[in-house]
Amino acid sequence: MRPERKSMPRIATLLLVAWACACSAASSHDSLQSIAQWAYPQAAPGKPTHHAPDEIIRVSDSRRTFRYKDLFGPDSGATDWFPDSHPPLPPIVAHGSVPGTESCGGCHGVNGEGVPATAALAGLPRAYMLEQINAFRRGLRGARAPESATFMAREAKAVDNHDIAQAVDYFSRLAFKPNVSVVESAWVPRTRWRDYVLEADAGGQREPIGQRIIEMPVHPADFEHYDTHAGFIAYVPPGSIRRGARLANVGSGSVLACASCHGDHLQGLGTAPPLAGRSPTYIARELLLFASGQRDSLNAAPMRQEAEQLTLEEAISAAAFAASLGGEARAEK
Numbered sequence: 468m469r470p471e472r473k474s475m476p477r478i479a480t481l482l483l484v485a486w487a488c489a490c491s492a493a494s495s496h497d498s499l500q501s502i503a504q505w506a507y508p509q510a511a512p513g514k515p516t517h518h519a520p521d522e523i524i525r526v527s528d529s530r531r532t533f534r535y536k537d538l539f540g541p542d543s544g545a546t547d548w549f550p551d552s553h554p555p556l557p558p559i560v561a562h563g564s565v566p567g568t569e570s571c572g573g574c575h576g577v578n579g580e581g582v583p584a585t586a587a588l589a590g591l592p593r594a595y596m597l598e599q600i601n602a603f604r605r606g607l608r609g610a611r612a613p614e615s616a617t618f619m620a621r622e623a624k625a626v627d628n629h630d631i632a633q634a635v636d637y638f639s640r641l642a643f644k645p646n647v648s649v650v651e652s653a654w655v656p657r658t659r660w661r662d663y664v665l666e667a668d669a670g671g672q673r674e675p676i677g678q679r680i681i682e683m684p685v686h687p688a689d690f691e692h693y694d695t696h697a698g699f700i701a702y703v704p705p706g707s708i709r710r711g712a713r714l715a716n717v718g719s720g721s722v723l724a725c726a727s728c729h730g731d732h733l734q735g736l737g738t739a740p741p742l743a744g745r746s747p748t749y750i751a752r753e754l755l756l757f758a759s760g761q762r763d764s765l766n767a768a769p770m771r772q773e774a775e776q777l778t779l780e781e782a783i784s785a786a787a788f789a790a791s792l793g794g795e796a797r798a799e800k
């Protein structure tokens with residue numbers, strides 16, 4: 468074991484302390500929020516309403532246009548800025564199916580590239596996705612997690628098996644294209660949540676990163692109009708990528724090398740899904756959920772054991788390294 472690990476509490480211990488401090492109001496939800504608020508996207512304070520319904524909306528990298536009301540209206544379905552970039556969309560991916568279901572594409576993107584608040588589905592193995600949907604339905608994933616991490620359970624219960632099969636077939640066949648650049652930086656823009664994504668404060672102030680990942684859209688206006696091609700920038704603490712590479716390839720003490728299960732370059736192997744190039748906020752959130760028992764299906768057991776050994780710094784480092792694979796990574800002074 469490396470000496471510096473001894474002085475740092477594991478996530479599991481931090482959660483216990485947070486739980487004990489919260490006393491009567493204690494819940495797994497509050498403890499997770501208190502140790503890593505940045506990993507649990509929140510709605511506040513909501514979308515601005517300064518657009519006229521017929522205003523024409525464009526994004527930088529598509530020739531299509533939409534009227535504002537067609538993007539955000541009650542029947543708008545998932546926005547498709549790049550219809551030539553994917554096979555035909557199954558109905559459940561494009562606009563939902565029976566009442567109570569929402570379109571998969573609305574939350575995960577029609578190309579399955581995902582956003583930090585949801586998950587990238589493109590290229591995930593079919594069997595893995597079905598197993599996760601089953602876990603969501605049975606209350607074995609995210610049932611007592613902070614708000615946004617519970618949305619999928621509602622959807623999984625509302626959608627029938629026929630639609631799930633179509634959606635999972637569709638997403639598993641898409642090639643995953645990383646859309647995040649990982650940047651090591653001691654200072655980051657001061658941010659707040661708006662509509663489940665971090666937004667920089669208008670004044671341009673900066674603050675120390677601390678033990679956080681700060682992931683933001685590169686073009687916030689395009690993101691607001693559901694263009695997930697526009698990409699994300701994820702600030703991580705200096706040294707994270709090097710520390711994460713070591714964890715991924717060698718391990719540390721009782722922490723096994725991530726690659727021993729997730730495969731070379733974390734491209735996925737057997738029941739362990741691919742991690743390379745995926746959102747570091749998502750990866751870190753899942754490590755916290757495993758460590759707090761919020762991912763508790765049979766297949767999750769080895770991963771739960773692994774996550775319980777990690778310190779928060781290690782979880783951030785592993786997430787930063789995994790996300791940097793296949794994407795762009797650099798260090799800022």
Ligand code: HEC
Nearest residue numbers: 569570571574584585586596599615616618619622626634
């Ligand atoms: C209302 C938003 C929403 C909708 C609609 C939605 N999802 Fe999700 N989904 C999420 C969120 C949020 C997560 C991540 C939960 C977490 O943080 O653990 C997720 C996670 C998943 C995962 C797990 C991914 C992984 O890597 O483990 C799968 C699989 C999935 N969704 C499939 C689907 C399918 C298929 C549909 C359409 C039938 C769908 N989702 C519709 C919000 C949504």
Ligand code: HEC
Nearest residue numbers: 723724725728738739740750753754766767769770773785
């Ligand atoms: C002993 C094998 C094993 C090791 C070692 C391991 N994992 Fe996993 N991991 C798994 C399995 C199996 C799953 C799928 C769990 C499930 O089905 O819920 C998983 C799932 C995950 C997920 C969820 C991915 C998603 O799409 O939701 C993340 C994130 C993750 N692992 C990160 C890591 C990191 C980081 C390390 C190294 C610090 C690591 N894993 C080491 C076996 C392992």
